[in-house]
Amino acid sequence: MALRASRLMAERxxxxxxxxxxxxxxxxxxxxxxxAARLLEDYFELESPPEVRISAGExxxxxxxxxxxxxxxxxxxxxxxxxKPEY
Amino acid sequence: MRKIVVTSGKGGVGKxxxxxxxxxxxxxxxxxxxxxxxxxxxxxxxxVTGVDSRVVYDIGDVxxxxxxxxxxxxxxxxSTAKILPSSGGGEMSAxxxxxxxxxxxxxxxxxxxxxxxxxxxxxxxxxxxxEAIVVTTPSASAIRDADKVVSLLRAYRLEDISLVVNRVRPxxxxxxxxxxAADVARLLRVPAIGVIPEDDCVxxxxxxxxxxxxxxxxxxxxxxxxxVANRTKKYAEPATFRRRRRWR
Numbered sequence: 113m114a115l116r117a118s119r120l121m122a123e124r125x126x127x128x129x130x131x132x133x134x135x136x137x138x139x140x141x142x143x144x145x146x147x148a149a150r151l152l153e154d155y156f157e158l159e160s161p162p163e164v165r166i167s168a169g170e171x172x173x174x175x176x177x178x179x180x181x182x183x184x185x186x187x188x189x190x191x192x193x194x195x196k197p198e199y
Numbered sequence: 200m201r202k203i204v205v206t207s208g209k210g211g212v213g214k215x216x217x218x219x220x221x222x223x224x225x226x227x228x229x230x231x232x233x234x235x236x237x238x239x240x241x242x243x244x245x246x247v248t249g250v251d252s253r254v255v256y257d258i259g260d261v262x263x264x265x266x267x268x269x270x271x272x273x274x275x276x277x278s279t280a281k282i283l284p285s286s287g288g289g290e291m292s293a294x295x296x297x298x299x300x301x302x303x304x305x306x307x308x309x310x311x312x313x314x315x316x317x318x319x320x321x322x323x324x325x326x327x328x329x330e331a332i333v334v335t336t337p338s339a340s341a342i343r344d345a346d347k348v349v350s351l352l353r354a355y356r357l358e359d360i361s362l363v364v365n366r367v368r369p370x371x372x373x374x375x376x377x378x379x380a381a382d383v384a385r386l387l388r389v390p391a392i393g394v395i396p397e398d399d400c401v402x403x404x405x406x407x408x409x410x411x412x413x414x415x416x417x418x419x420x421x422x423x424x425x426x427v428a429n430r431t432k433k434y435a436e437p438a439t440f441r442r443r444r445r446w447r
Contacts, residue, residue, distance in 0.1 A: 117376045125339055125378075125386055129346050 130167055130174070141166065148178050156182035202300065202309045203427065204237075204328035206352070208344030210315030212336045213365040215247045216401060217393075217423075218312040220416075221332075224424030226280035230307040233272065235300060236285035237324035238314035245284040248275055259286030262295045268302050281306075293319075297327040308427075317351055325352065330359045332427075333389060336366045337378045342386060349387055361432070363393035363423060372436065380436060390432040393423030 141164060148162045162180035205218045222234040235258070236244035245251040256271040272281040283303075285291075300309055311328055314320035325331065331352050335345040345362075352360050364380040371377035384391040400414035419435075426433060 118372070118378045118382070119375070121339060122378055122382050122386065125342055128339070128343060129386060132343065132346065133350075 126167060148180075152178075152180055152182070155186055156180070157184040157186065158182050200303070200306055200309055201330060202311065202328045203330045203332060204311040204313050204324050205332045205334060206313035206321065206324065206348055207315065207334040207341070208317060208348035209335070209341045212334050212341050213395070214315070214334050215243050215312050217332070217334050217363055217365060217395070218244060218310050219247045220420040221424055221427065222280045222308070222310045223275065223278040224420050225308050225310075225428060226275070226278035228424060228428055230428065231305070232278075232280040232308045232310065233283055233303055233306045234275075234280055234310045234312065235283040236312050237296060237327070238312060238320060239285050239291045239323075240288050241314065242285035242287060244282060244312045245273070248277070248282055250275060250282050250284070254284045257284045257286045258296070258299055259289055259291065261299050262291065268299055269304050272304075291323060293323040293326045296323045300327045317348065321348075321351070325355055325357075329357060330361075331355075331357050332361050332363055332392070333387070334363045334365050335383065335387075337364060337380075337383055342383060346387055349389055359430075360389055361392040361426075362387060362389040363395065364391060365393075365395045366397045367394055367436075368397050369436070380434065391434050392426040392432050393419060394434045394436055395419045395423070 145161060145164050148164055149158065152158055152162055159181045162178050165177045165179070167175045205214050205221070207214050218234055222232045226232045234244060234248070236242045238244075239259075242257075245254050250273045253273050255273075256266040258271060260266045261268050261271050268283075272283055275282055283299075300311070303309060309328075311324050313324035333345050333348055333352070335341045349360060362384050364383050367380060368377055372379055380391050380394040395416050396419060398414055398416040400411060401416055404411055404414070422433070422435065425431070
């Protein structure tokens with residue numbers, strides 16, 4: 113129980129400091145979610161909008177994790193799949 | 200001359216105590232030290248160092264041309280350091296403060312005691328410095344304010360920013376009820392150069408203008424001064440500090 117207090121405080125502060133930095137613009141996370149959804153929908157059949165989580169990294173910077181569930185992969189060809197021309 | 204500002208953002212975390220103790224320890228090491236109070240209106244460096252009754256001129260008088268800068272310096276009675284007291288009121292621009300610090304007689308260290316907050320007083324103190332020491336306690340509000348101050352300091356392009364975690368309770372850290380200095384440093388992404396334990400001696404004796412050499416925090420302040428003088432980033436968690444028992 114006692115060991116948890118300092119760890120909980122560290123976690124709480126980590127979130128608080130990240131929120132302080134990102135909280136400058138309220139819609140930051142929601143617009144990031146929408147953009148991530150738009151990108152992922154080009155490649156997958158998404159079951160629900162993706163979840164975006166941002167936290168402060170151990171060595172500075174940020175850790176951004178995007179979690180999304182998809183029912184299928186969208187099939188399409190890219191120019192990389194085309195046969196290379198022979199010279 | 201190395202110009203170091205001691206700042207925090209939040210008030211009451213021990214900026215003035217750290218300034219006074221660091222300045223005295225550096226002076227004890229043989230360096231020529233001047234401690235300048237950049238807090239106009241709420242000046243307390245003279246009180247903490249115990250020279251308040253010997254102040255004749257202050258930095259306001261220097262700016263107004265009523266005296267030369269060396270006349271405003273007050274000799275500390277505990278060390279060879281000198282104190283440049285701040286005025287009890289009025290306005291002081293960053294340029295004027297910087298002008299005074301630039302005209303100081305030759306010294307090795309200028310330690311600037313920054314006022315709390317991030318307004319004009321903060322800008323005044325930081326713009327006259329080349330290095331910064333951010334003081335915080337292991338409390339959530341102090342760490343949050345320190346984080347904002349660190350972000351602001353990065354914009355000043357200082358040579359170095361270091362952290363001092365003050366008023367650490369080793370017993371609470373050992374029980375996991377208080378964050379370790381290493382955790383605070385990791386959160387703020389600033390290297391710690393000092394971890395000062397909570398010390399009743401500081402509270403008690405500071406009212407008399409001096410902290411005795413047997414105080415629990417003395418060892419920590421010595422290590423801090425050593426880090427500043429040698430530009431190193433070593434520190435010891437205060438759990439390792441133990442007051443020596445006296446056997447009779």
